[in-house]
Amino acid sequence: MVLILLSLVAGVLFWIAYPILFSPPMDPADTPWPGELTLIERAEWGEEEISHPEKIDPMVSVSRITIHHDGMPPLPMKTESQIKSRIVSIRKSHSKKYADIGYHFIIDPLGRVWEGRPIDFQGAHVQGQNENNVGILFLGNTYEDKPTEAALDGMFRFIRYLRLRFEIDEDQIKTHRELAQTGCPGKFLQEEIVKARKAGKLKVAPPPIFAFDSDEYIKRLQKFAEKVIEAFEELMPEKSGVKSAP
């Protein structure tokens, strides 16, 4: 009887310890891409080749995000080609001064994410503070154009993904004007970011510690516990005694 009890206790302990002992730690690089978010890779909109890669330092690690607007004269951005031509023109002007587009990602009015400068290259978007800093460009001039709901939603979703992927602290999500003397990212976008912080839109749930399906594990643990209880009930002498009594 004591042996059976001991082996049951050992079994329960093993089941609890199993994921800790045998599951690999969760790798932030495995952070799933948010399903509702569209990524338009560089190859789909521009030349894949980087202009003047020799002029760009590598991005060794990521610990900050900085948000910008393009600040260009408001232009209609209703069609794919209007959006694309705006990004292409920004890339062209940056390529003349620096090396390729200075921002790593661009958010369009539909809330889609366009890949800019590849993230393994340091950006060129905040003077003297580009190290470890991901540059996100919000298309439009937000002194004049109010950001669309879709664009804001896409941007906040994307920021939450980046925070998990690169383990970025929430207080390292900055706007350009919070780091330098500039009006960027414009009045309306600055206001929206301040509101989003207050509303908790930049918060992320803590990532799972272990790479295993916790729901499935809890279900299996519950089933196992039920079986243990059943086994105990069958072992109870009173129970069988009562049943077999005439």
Ligand SMILES: [Zn+2]
């Ligand atoms: Zn800026």
